[in-house]
Amino acid sequence: MRMRTVLATTTAGLAAATCLSAAGPANADANSPADHACSPSVSIDSFSDALDKTTYGGTFVGNLSALALDGDGSLAALSDRSALFTLDPQTLAPTSVVPLADESGAALDSEGLVVDRDGTRLVTSETEPSIRRYSPDGKVLDRLPVPSSLLVAPAGRAVSNQTFEGLTLLPGGHTLLASMEYAISGDSTGIVRFQTWNRTKDGHWRLGAQYAYRTDAAILGVPEVQALPDGRLLVLERGFTSGVGNTVRLYLADPRHATDTSGVENLTGQDDVHLIKKTLLADLVNCPALGATAKQPQPNPLLDNIEGMVVTGHGKGGWKVLLVSDDNQNAVQTTRFYRLTVKPGIVAEG
Template sequence: MRLRTVLATVTAGLAAATCLTAGPAAAATAPAATARDRTGAGDHSCSPSVTLDRFSDALDKTTYHGSYAGNFSALARDRHGDLAALSDRSELFTLDRRTLKPTGVVALADEKGAPLDSEGLVVDRDGTRLVTSETEPSVRRYSRDGRILDRLPVPDALRVAPAGRATANQTFEGLTLLPGGRTLLASMEYALGGDDARTVRLQTWQRTGDGHFRLAAQYAYRTDDASLGVPEVQAVPDGRLLVLERGFTAGTGNTVRLYLADARGATDTSGVERLTGQSGVRPVRKTLLTDIAACPSLGATARQPQPNPLLDNIEGMTVTGRDARGRLRVLLVSDDNANAAQTTRFYYLRVRV
């Protein structure tokens, strides 16, 4: 979702975008990530469970073959080891995993050729891409070259009103494939109309014998506050979930928290019409891993007020592997909304679960 930002920056953002796309430099690739990596010195701990290795602004306000290399809403590991980075402006980039340098970009569209508000991304075991759009919402399967191969069913209640009870631009934000590859899970960003304002629904699908996905269980996840949404979820090897909760307050900045969640034992809410305090539903259990504001800034700067200058509109997340101590290597990215007051920033974390 293109999170609300300070309106006073819009004019400056448009001017900056014009400068970026004009002239022969528009087709240039981004500089190597090392040019603007920051590793800092001293303690890199964010909490007992999370360490920030470094961050990189290498792609901030850059273009690749005429496409703006920003607006990133999701990340995923490609089968070949590189990164897939999804722009919510209907473009899917391939990035070199070491330098972040773009090596390819593919345009995405719906069945009528219209652009998507693309938010969630999974690279499936056969290399195809599962992509959410929060407009309807939808989940579509695409080939590597951007052809639509399939479209998954969506429960009526999760559709945008008046077709359902969801609010536009507050639907499927996160998408992940659980270990084993048989269960796909998408997170709504905010609550449905009629549900408790802090409760978002996690929808799952099960893979059938012919490779398609059918609707399966649904779960209730409670955010810390009604102002916080869920922009991303990622499965970890034991089947639990890393969950981002994010919000924005003008004049103060972003709140971004990372949780470890477990849906085992949670109530299947697919048959529960209204999730309220009286519904008797067992929500997904969660444990706070860290508030990103508690991480060391490592020399980061912010273009608008933030509790920590490291922060921005963090929206994408993927697990890239483990280190020698068994900690997960987790990569986050912020969506800069092509706004001069925001930054496309990658965050390299180590997470003990």
């Protein structure tokens, strides 16, 4: 999502990329003696600004909104300006770029990304919103159905630029989940809907259950969600306060006992609706800065407009997670990659 100012305070791919490293300028050394803990559950291994304000093949490498692993172990990085990059998993250097467009050739506000088991790309756009299937060379293959209530007004109840941001494939590959960024009209502020689709026998997708998730504050939205192999989710919450900077928090969430809200017209926090349970893993403001610098006010110079996330594998101490910030092609923002270790064994509680 292009930065919104708020006033107020899969498993083959995982095995192929367990050793992602971020080489390049402004890259923090993972072997630094400094304490890398952000919380008891999360530590930051390193960061890299190697791709900040660079180009590849005439395409600006930035505006990155989503990350995914390809079957060959490479890293896919989605720009919200209709470009899909392939990055070297070791150096982060771009190796190819594919332009994306809708069926009429118009640009997308592309935000969420999944590389499916057959190599096709599932890509969300905030414009309608929509989810399209693309071939590896960028050809539109299919378009998934979207509940009418989640469409942008006046067709539905969603607000423009606040729709499908996160996208992930649940364990087994039979269920796709997309997260809305903010609440739709009629729902309480801070309650966002997570929509699922189930894979059909012929390889298409039909609408599935829908769940409700509450963010910690009205200014926070959900820019990304990623599934763990046990069915739980890593969820990013993010906000921006002018003159203060970004808030970015990482949660462990469990949708497995949540109410299916697809038939609930208005979500107002009623007792008979069980929200997705979540546990705070880390507020990234508490991570060590590792020498990072910020081009605008930030509560921690390490922070920026973090928007993309992918689980890259399992290593010593926990799950390896890669984040990326969307610089909005803005001189005072940075395209920055972050490598985290998230410890397993946390049980999500309300």
